[in-house]
Amino acid sequence: MNTQFKKGVLELIVLLVISKEDKYGYQLVSEVGRIVDVNEGTIYPLLKRLTNEKYCETYLEQSAEGPARKYYKITVAGRVYLDILKREWLEFSQTVNNFIKETSKDDKE
Amino acid sequence: MNTQFKKGVLELIVLLVISKEDKYGYQLVSEVGRIVDVNEGTIYPLLKRLTNEKYCETYLEQSAEGPARKYYKITVAGRVYLDILKREWLEFSQTVNNFIKETSKDDKE
DNA sequence: CACACTACTTGACAATGCAAGGTAGTGGTG
DNA sequence: CACCACTACCTTGCATTGTCAAGTAGTGTG
Numbered sequence: 001m002n003t004q005f006k007k008g009v010l011e012l013i014v015l016l017v018i019s020k021e022d023k024y025g026y027q028l029v030s031e032v033g034r035i036v037d038v039n040e041g042t043i044y045p046l047l048k049r050l051t052n053e054k055y056c057e058t059y060l061e062q063s064a065e066g067p068a069r070k071y072y073k074i075t076v077a078g079r080v081y082l083d084i085l086k087r088e089w090l091e092f093s094q095t096v097n098n099f100i101k102e103t104s105k106d107d108k109e
Numbered sequence: 110m111n112t113q114f115k116k117g118v119l120e121l122i123v124l125l126v127i128s129k130e131d132k133y134g135y136q137l138v139s140e141v142g143r144i145v146d147v148n149e150g151t152i153y154p155l156l157k158r159l160t161n162e163k164y165c166e167t168y169l170e171q172s173a174e175g176p177a178r179k180y181y182k183i184t185v186a187g188r189v190y191l192d193i194l195k196r197e198w199l200e201f202s203q204t205v206n207n208f209i210k211e212t213s214k215d216d217k218e
Numbered sequence: 219c220a221c222a223c224t225a226c227t228t229g230a231c232a233a234t235g236c237a238a239g240g241t242a243g244t245g246g247t248g
Numbered sequence: 249c250a251c252c253a254c255t256a257c258c259t260t261g262c263a264t265t266g267t268c269a270a271g272t273a274g275t276g277t278g
Contacts, residue, residue: 004118007114009113024256049234063244065245066245089114117265150268175223224275228271
């Protein structure tokens with residue numbers, strides 16, 4: 001997969017996932033991984049950024065299967081930011097797709 | 110505009126533009142700029158990368174309005190790469206868009 | 219000749235993803 | 249109990265690519 005395409009989009013995907021339900025980091029790695037390839041070294045720093053910027057909050061919960069899990073919960077500011085990101089992405093991707101279609105259409109003329 | 114979304118996509122856009130017609134750098138800045146915000150400091154290094162990787166070739170032509178223009182012409186390898194990039198982008202953007210739709214649909218249920 | 223405009227180039231910097239490795243808790247096996 | 253596997257979290261160093269700002273040069277105009 002093209003690494004560069006992911007830049008910035010992962011933030012959107014992570015926010016989308018936690019906007020549905022609180023998740024812990026390790027879980028996000030596998031859930032986000034179903035959408036796009038990703039690894040721990042990417043997700044944890046991203047979660048720290050989102051937390052620093054108050055787009056999400058964390059709380060710990062014990063687990064019977066290992067160390068305590070740190071859950072991430074989206075904040076109100078996070079939902080606002082998510083809406084902006086979503087809109088920006090949809091507009092951006094559509095602009096690029098339209099341009100691809102335009103140039104491809106010209107091929108046949 | 111979200112800077113990060115652009116990563117990697119600019120390469121696709123530039124290749125698309127020169128796949129239609131040879132262009133010189135300064136011209137690409139303005140043509141690509143109609144699709145996404147971009148500035149010279151981004152385009153020229155990108156063109157150098159594409160040239161180093163043999164996805165395009167350059168030739169100089171005199172201009173009556175200033176210094177000689179360096180034109181960029183896509184190569185066969187460039188067209189092959191462009192097709193791959195295009196396919197990857199379409200797949201990637203569709204995957205993300207589908208995920209956005211899925212999560213947004215759930216909101217209403 | 220100073221200036222504006224065209225055109226190309228470069229260097230320092232910022233953002234973000236990856237690979238690899240480290241720290242810890244829990245439970246099972248010899 | 250020693251060891252190992254698995255879960256879970258975190259960090260460091262690096263690569264890629266975009267931005268900003270500045271610089272170099274050629275051409276024509278007042």
